[in-house]
Amino acid sequence: MFIGLVLTQVLILNHIQFSGFVNPYIYILFVLLLPLNTPRYAVLIFAFLMGISIDIFSNSLGIHAFATVFIGYIRPLVIRVISSREEDMSDYPGLMQNGIGWFLSYVSIMVLVHHTVLFYLEVFTFAHFFSTLMRVFFSSVFSIFAIVLSQLIVFRD
Amino acid sequence: MRGLLRYLINNHVFLLFLFLEVVSLIFVFNFNKYQSVQYLNSSNRVAASVYNYFDSVVKYFELAKDNEILAKENARLKSQHSFLQNRSDSLGSGFVQHDTNYRYIPARIINNSVNKTLNYITLNKGSSDGVKPDMGIISPTGIVGVVISVSKSYSLGFSLLNSRWGPSGKLKKSGFFGPIEWSGGDYREANLMEIPFHVHLAVGDTIVTSGHSAVFPEGLLIGTVKEFSQPEGESFYKIKIQLATDFRSIHFVDIIDNIDKEELQKLESLIENGATNN
Structure with missing residues (x-):
């Protein structure tokens, strides 16, 4: 899954673009779908390895690693916030296990945070604040769409 | 001491988080000093061979267009050649060719992007073909970029579409x-x-x-x-x-080697040193 996602990302999705700057990133699916009982330090290390692999292929050393480690760290927090207490959480944070509504809000929050960190670190200035914000927004929409779609295709009954 | 140890153990996740983020940031800020992290870009063997393999499949879809571009360049060079030949004939044996201090190394682009704020190109020629950092990259239609990092059989360059470099x-x-x-x-x-x-x-x-x-x-x-x-x-x-160059459709490029570059640089540094000494 690790290698599959890296290859999909760098060979196909990195070449996709609409109106110049929109670029979907679905490799973070790997971090999103780690089982909930994975130790937190392991999540961070996996996230770092994933990010650095993408970085090596796209010559953006450190940027993806930073953003991915960041969402790896806030993952338990996000899950706690969006899950109601009575709900019996499944151990696997997937689409089929927890329903479409839960999965959609989970993916949306994580993708938005990831893209915000990623794009602002990439330009490393707030000078083009709004144009970067537009990139964050549109890329996020495409990433969320691609991630949910991939889950529907892979895990249909 | 025990308190410190307990603190470290209790917060190991946060500390690991901080550590990994700091490492990432160090990578971000040191990327351009490519001596130290030279192997962590797409001219490294693993990444480049993946791109090379993928490109060897995809390039067939672009053959017709590439052919057309190369044929056009061929025609242009032919006409230029005959024109220059006529001129050198008319000038006689006294004609001295003076622009021969550039050597061209043909290469193929195996990875290229246009949609980032920092775009790079990966080429399928490396140090074993004579490619060195700071060599220019041109396409049949115009200039493309400059080589920044070289491995044995691949190289990585700044594209013109990169805010860190401009000719x-x-x-x-x-x-x-x-x-x-x-x-x-x-x-x-x-x-x-x-x-x-x-x-x-x-x-x-x-x-x-x-x-x-x-x-x-x-x-x-x-x-x-x-x-x-x-x-x-x-x-x-x-x-x-x-x-002039359409960065989305270029596949074949030439790497320009200035044979006199070392001599030029030596001369320029000599002048600079001399200026600071005075």
Whole structure:
């Protein structure tokens, strides 16, 4: 899954673009779908390895690693916030296990945070604040769409 | 001491988080000093061979177009050749060829992007083919970029579409020159800076390389003036240029090796040192 996602990302999705700057990133699916009982330090290390692999292929050393480690760290927090207490959480944070509504809000929050960190670190200035914000927004929409779609295709009954 | 240890153990996740983020940031800020992290870019063996393999499949879809571009260049070179031959015949044996200090290494682009703020190109030629950092990259239609990092059989270069690098461009008509900058956005446009107001400009003027650096020979096509304005309170034009190279469709490029570069650099550093000594 690790290698599959890296290859999909760098060979196909990195070449996709609409109106110049929109670029979907679905490799973070790997971090999103780690089982909930994975130790937190392991999540961070996996996230770092994933990010650095993408970085090596796209010559953006450190940027993806930073953003991915960041969402790896806030993952338990996000899950706690969006899950109601009575709900019996499944151990696997997937689409089929927890329903479409839960999965959609989970993916949306994580993708938005990831893209915000990623794009602002990439330009490393707030000078083009709004144009970067537009990139964050549109890329996020495409990433969320691609991630949910991939889950529907892979895990249909 | 025990308290400190307990603190470390209790917060090991947060500390690991901090550690990994700091490592990432160090990578971000040191990427350009490529000696230390040279192997962590797409000219490394694993990444480059993946791209090379993928490209060897995909390139068949682009063959017709590539063929057309190469045929056009061939025709252009042929006409140029016959023209030059006629001229050298008429000049007789006294004619001295003076622009032979550049060597061209043909290469294929195996990875390229146009949609980032920092775009890079990966080429399938490396140090074993004689490629070195700081060599220019050109396509049949215009200039493309410059090599920054080389492995044994692959190399990585800044694309012109990279805000960290820009060549020096010259207005062909008037000879005034200034840096070319790409500030992100459209991959078909860039800006020509530092052209003063008294220069006469027209839309469609040709911009070529100035030849002031050792990277490119003089007179290679960069693009044409698309639009220009005179911003108030400044002394330089704001010039938007249409790039001659279509960065989305280039596949075959030449790497330019300036044979006299070392000599040039030695001379220039000599002058610089001399100037500081005085």
